[in-house]
Amino acid sequence: MKAKIADRIATVVFYIIALLLVLLLAGLLGYILLKGLSHISWHFITSPPESFQAGGGIGPQLFNSLYLLVLTMLISVPLSLGAGIYMAEYAKKNIWTNILRTVIEVLSSLPSIVVGLFGFLFFVISMGWGFSILSGALALTLFNLPLMVRVVEDSIRGVPSSQREAGLALGVSKWETIKHVLLPAALPGIITGIILASGRVFGEAAALIYTAGMSSPNLDFTNWNPFSPTSPLNPLRPAETLAVHIWKVNGEAVIPDVNAVSSGASAVLVLFILVFNVSARWIGKRIYRRMTSS
Amino acid sequence: MATTTLMKENKASSNVRSGVMTMTVPDSSSENQLKSENVVLKTNSLRVFYGNHLAIKNVSASFMENRVTALIGPSGCGKSTYLRSLNRMNDEIPGCRIEGEILYRGIDLNHPQANVFDIRKRIGMVFQRPNPFAKSIFENVAFGPKHHGVKNKQLLEEIVEKSLRKAALWDEVKDRLHRSALALSGGQQQRLCIARALAMEPDVLLLDEPASALDPVSTGKVEELIEELKKDYTVIIVTHNMQQAARISDYTAFFYMGELVEFGETTELFTNPKKKQTEDYITGNFG
Amino acid sequence: MSDRVVEWTKMKSARAKSKIWIERRGRMVTLLCVAFMVFVAASILYFVTSKGLSTFVINKASITDFLFGKEWDPGKLDKEGKPVVGALPMIEGSFAVTLFSALICAPFAIGGAVFMTEISPKFGKRILQPVIELLVGIPSVVYGFTGLSLVVPFLRDHFSGSGFGIAAATIVLTVMILPTMMSLSVDAILAVPASLREASLALGATRWQTIYKVVLRTARPGILTAMIFGMARAFGEALAVQMVIGNSAVIPKSLMEPASTLTSILTMGMGNTVMGQVENNALWTLALILLLMSLIFIMIVRILGRRRTFE
Numbered sequence: 079m080k081a082k083i084a085d086r087i088a089t090v091v092f093y094i095i096a097l098l099l100v101l102l103l104a105g106l107l108g109y110i111l112l113k114g115l116s117h118i119s120w121h122f123i124t125s126p127p128e129s130f131q132a133g134g135g136i137g138p139q140l141f142n143s144l145y146l147l148v149l150t151m152l153i154s155v156p157l158s159l160g161a162g163i164y165m166a167e168y169a170k171k172n173i174w175t176n177i178l179r180t181v182i183e184v185l186s187s188l189p190s191i192v193v194g195l196f197g198f199l200f201f202v203i204s205m206g207w208g209f210s211i212l213s214g215a216l217a218l219t220l221f222n223l224p225l226m227v228r229v230v231e232d233s234i235r236g237v238p239s240s241q242r243e244a245g246l247a248l249g250v251s252k253w254e255t256i257k258h259v260l261l262p263a264a265l266p267g268i269i270t271g272i273i274l275a276s277g278r279v280f281g282e283a284a285a286l287i288y289t290a291g292m293s294s295p296n297l298d299f300t301n302w303n304p305f306s307p308t309s310p311l312n313p314l315r316p317a318e319t320l321a322v323h324i325w326k327v328n329g330e331a332v333i334p335d336v337n338a339v340s341s342g343a344s345a346v347l348v349l350f351i352l353v354f355n356v357s358a359r360w361i362g363k364r365i366y367r368r369m370t371s372s
Numbered sequence: 373m374a375t376t377t378l379m380k381e382n383k384a385s386s387n388v389r390s391g392v393m394t395m396t397v398p399d400s401s402s403e404n405q406l407k408s409e410n411v412v413l414k415t416n417s418l419r420v421f422y423g424n425h426l427a428i429k430n431v432s433a434s435f436m437e438n439r440v441t442a443l444i445g446p447s448g449c450g451k452s453t454y455l456r457s458l459n460r461m462n463d464e465i466p467g468c469r470i471e472g473e474i475l476y477r478g479i480d481l482n483h484p485q486a487n488v489f490d491i492r493k494r495i496g497m498v499f500q501r502p503n504p505f506a507k508s509i510f511e512n513v514a515f516g517p518k519h520h521g522v523k524n525k526q527l528l529e530e531i532v533e534k535s536l537r538k539a540a541l542w543d544e545v546k547d548r549l550h551r552s553a554l555a556l557s558g559g560q561q562q563r564l565c566i567a568r569a570l571a572m573e574p575d576v577l578l579l580d581e582p583a584s585a586l587d588p589v590s591t592g593k594v595e596e597l598i599e600e601l602k603k604d605y606t607v608i609i610v611t612h613n614m615q616q617a618a619r620i621s622d623y624t625a626f627f628y629m630g631e632l633v634e635f636g637e638t639t640e641l642f643t644n645p646k647k648k649q650t651e652d653y654i655t656g657n658f659g
Numbered sequence: 660m661s662d663r664v665v666e667w668t669k670m671k672s673a674r675a676k677s678k679i680w681i682e683r684r685g686r687m688v689t690l691l692c693v694a695f696m697v698f699v700a701a702s703i704l705y706f707v708t709s710k711g712l713s714t715f716v717i718n719k720a721s722i723t724d725f726l727f728g729k730e731w732d733p734g735k736l737d738k739e740g741k742p743v744v745g746a747l748p749m750i751e752g753s754f755a756v757t758l759f760s761a762l763i764c765a766p767f768a769i770g771g772a773v774f775m776t777e778i779s780p781k782f783g784k785r786i787l788q789p790v791i792e793l794l795v796g797i798p799s800v801v802y803g804f805t806g807l808s809l810v811v812p813f814l815r816d817h818f819s820g821s822g823f824g825i826a827a828a829t830i831v832l833t834v835m836i837l838p839t840m841m842s843l844s845v846d847a848i849l850a851v852p853a854s855l856r857e858a859s860l861a862l863g864a865t866r867w868q869t870i871y872k873v874v875l876r877t878a879r880p881g882i883l884t885a886m887i888f889g890m891a892r893a894f895g896e897a898l899a900v901q902m903v904i905g906n907s908a909v910i911p912k913s914l915m916e917p918a919s920t921l922t923s924i925l926t927m928g929m930g931n932t933v934m935g936q937v938e939n940n941a942l943w944t945l946a947l948i949l950l951l952m953s954l955i956f957i958m959i960v961r962i963l964g965r966r967r968t969f970e
Contacts, residue, residue, distance in 0.1 A: 081864075081865045081867075081868055082865060084865070084867055084868075085865035085866055085867040085868070087867075088866075088867035088870070088871075089778060089866070089867070091770070092770055092773060092774045092778045093774070093778070095766075095767055095770035095771055095774060096770075096771060096774040096775075096778075096779070096782070096783075096787060098767070099767065099771050099787060099790060099837075099841075100786060100787070100790055102794075102834065102837075103790045103793060103794055106794075106797070106805065106834070107793070109805065109809065110797075110801060110805065113808075156692075157692050157695065157696075158692075159692075160688055160689045160691065160692030160693070161689065161692040161693045161695075161696055163689045164686075164689035164690055164692065164693045165693070167689075168686055168689060168690070169693075170466065171466070178693060178697065180957075181696065181697050181700045181701075182696060182700075183957055184700055184704075184953070184954065184957060185696065185699070185700045185703075187891060187895075187953045187956065187957055188703065188895075188950070188953055189894075189895025189896070189897065189922065189949055189953060190895070190897070191895070191897035191898075191922055191925060191926060191946075191949070192703070192707065192895075192946055192949055192950055192953075193703070195707070195925070195929065195943075195946050196702075196703045196706055196707060198929070199706050199707075199710065200702070200706060203934065220699060220703075223696060223699075224696075227696070238503075240499060240501060240503035241503060241505065241506075242464075243461065243464070243499060243503065244499065244503040244504075244505065244565070244568075245505075245515075246461065246464060246492065247459065247461060247492055247496065247497040247499075247569070248492065248493075248496070248515060248516040248519070248568070248569070248572060249489045249490070249491070249492035249493035249516065249520065249572065249678075250489070250515075250516070250519045250520075250678075251489060251678045251679075251681050251682040251685075252682055252685075253681055253682050253684070253685025253686065254519055254678075254681060254682075254685075256685070257685070258515070258519070259505055262506065262507070263505075263506050274796075277796050278796070280798075281796070281797070281798025281799075281800070281801070282798065283798065283799065283800045283898055284799070284897045284898050284926070287926070287930075288929055288930070292930075321798050321800045322800075324800045324801070324804055325800050325803070325898050325902070328803075328804060328807060328902060329902075337808065340804050340808075341804075341808075344800075344801045344804055344805075347798055347800075347801055348797060348798075348801060351796045351797065351798070352793070352796075354796070355792060355793060355796055369506045369507075369552065369554075370506060370552055370554045370555075487678075487679070489678040489679070
């Protein structure tokens with residue numbers, strides 16, 4: 079009898095916990111979006127921030143976030159493809175592979191502030207690139223690599239081994255089998271992983287404060303020459319991102335509308351991440367469906 | 373004139389591990405054709421180790437050209453392992469070691485300098501579960517030739533059509549060559565896998581229980597196909613279905629616990645088995 | 660048959676040789692990518708360690724003072740001429756927020772995980788799974804800002820003090836590590852074989868008894884791992900904590916007083932110090948402690964994982 083009562087109470091408790099969790103997310107998202115959406119306007123998204131006055135926007139910061147995202151992915155995706163393929167297909171079960179896995183695990187568990195500080199030490203100071211897009215992109219790559227490698231490795235491992243056999247039995251080399259059979263089959267998982275990782279990279283700030291910097295020069299959006307100092311594409315310029323901007327304005331608390339700016343910027347950030355999350359699932363499913371039917 | 377030249381380690385070349393085989397095959401009109409039964413593939417005292425475990429124990433067998441040889445035996449007797457050694461697919465299993473000779477038209481495939489890619493071009497394989505690539509039907513069949521240098525689109529189309537016809541699948545798929553192979557039924561997928569192997573124009577076809585995952589109708593189609601295929605290819609088929617072996621094969625090899633117990637013409641083996649184990653298996657005294 | 664083979668043969672043999680090359684090259688390229696990652700990890704370890712140790716080697720600070728001293732003023736020299744680098748407030752702060760948030764979060768994380776796996780898998784998969792994924796995706800600055808604009812005023816209004824402090828940081832961190840802990844707990848619980856559940860139910864146990872006595876007990880190593888991962892995440896979190904903890908390098912007398920963690924002081928200080936000087940070196944030592952702690956967390960997880968195979 080007691081057991082039955084306990085069972086019922088427990089069930090109620092679990093339902094309450096689940097409800098609380100859903101409310102937590104709903105509340106959090108609701109708060110961020112409701113508070114922030116009212117501050118988002120075309121002006122907000124395109125104009126540069128103000129140093130002392132109200133009315134500043136997040137235009138350059140948004141561009142910087144996107145630019146850094148693209149650069150980071152351009153560098154980390156090929157690297158992680160290579161490393162992930164190696165881990166999934168070529169690494170043998172010996173002590174070296176164990177050491178390798180430990181190294182990747184260490185890399186992935188480093189706090190992002192430590193990665194940022196290493197970037198500061200190495201890219202900004204030792205290499206002399208200063209606060210720049212280059213330093214930031216490389217720091218973000220370090221931050222992103224372990225996750226991407228795991229995504230690639232898991233996706234490739236998920237392809238049934240019968241596919242490998244089929245390729246090899248046709249006299250095709252293992253590498254060609256990987257490139258033309260396994261990778262295409264693993265594509266949905268890899269692309270989903272890339273998009274989800276993009277969300278993480280887009281929102282990352284700690285690794286960028288001391289690598290991409292906390293300022294953004296006046297950008298001339300008509301100048302697309304990457305070598306010119308006012309061009310948005312110039313990789314050696316400092317590039318405060320959206321996430322870093324939120325942190326900075328709250329830390330300095332100089333501008334009078336710090337709350338408005340932060341809310342608006344947070345809402346924009348979260349919206350992008352929502353888009354990343356949703357599209358990751360959707361695109362992954364669509365690619366999978368295209369591959370297995372039609 | 374049967375000239376088989378095996379270019380192995382050429383001291384002049386620095387390709388250490390490029391045991392490339394180039395061969396010309398004896399014409400059927402040549403006077404070297406003494407027997408009507410030509411041995412295409414032969415193993416001498418083949419031993420296969422998984423780590424320290426000896427899975428295939430000194431198996432010596434000969435496979436005749438343009439004949440179907442069935443490998444039968446209870447589960448776990450090693451017939452699939454043996455089959456996979458013939459095209460060096462066991463190389464892919466870590467810890468697997470093969471000793472002994474595998475002679476393909478006189479050339480030892482188990483030689484350290486044998487080019488395993490070359491081997492698999494001449495000895496094709498179809499697996500138990502259909503494993504088409506997640507690509508279109510056309511891409512599946514064209515995969516082998518494409519990755520062996522055939523770039524001409526028209527040639528590829530010819531090869532695809534020829535192979536699909538030989539696999540008795542052309543009529544069913546000719547209007548949807550560019551649809552995904554995964555949309556086909558199980559039986560069709562398996563015939564697609566056969567077409568894919570045939571596109572490589574192999575000499576020998578290894579079939580590892582090709583019909584065991586299929587329904588009876590598809591099985592029948594595959595069996596008919598094998599009857600046709602033996603005109604052009606040498607077929608070695610592993611099957612756990614004795615009736616199937618009796619129906620379609622010319623020769624049968626009975627495996628038990630990693631050993632080749634008996635080998636002979638199918639009708640002989642099934643009506644007059646020489647060993648007691650064979651008789652027990654055939655009459656169903658053990659599984 | 661023969662002419663066909665001869666035709667193909669000529670084309671194939673050249674290709675066969677090149678296949679060996681293709682194979683070798685592909686293997687080499689992927690190995691290089693992997694080697695690069697190893698190189699990168701090694702450089703990070705080297706750089707941070709050498710910079711972090713320079714406080715002791717170059718500036719002659721003492722390690723015991725660093726770990727146990729309560730006063731943090733690296734520019735000052737004490738009576739023995741050593742820099743005043745007592746990091747105990749930060750170390751305590753980091754451990755405090757980590758432990759508190761893990762303790763508060765655990766029941767919710769495990770409870771949510773149990774709900775997702777045992778009580779209502781359908782609802783769990785369709786609703787709670789996306790909830791976890793969305794919570795994980797929210798950037799830490801947004802958590803920090805929400806903490807700043809929601810939690811801190813709330814604490815200020817309902818309790819004494821400014822609202823900044825360990826309490827605020829704990830609340831923010833609890834929400835931040837919840838998704839991680841929950842999804843790893845889900846994995847741990849899912850790994851319990853169904854046969855164990857069935858056996859328990861067949862013996863007449865209720866669902867709660869099965870969960871409590873069989874499932875959770877079997878999944879314990881995995882759940883502990885989940886908690887350690889959550890703690891590692893909390894320990895290494897910089898910005899969200901820094902925004903709400905007050906950043907005062909002293910040991911607070913209550914949870915509502917400004918405090919600091921390793922990460923918060925590090926984040927604040929790095930921009931205000933000059934490379935090469937002792938203030939800067941001291942910060943690198945803080946970074947070194949963070950690095951070592953993440954290695955320790957990995958080791959703990961490894962040890963727990965090994966135990967799992969015996970249970």
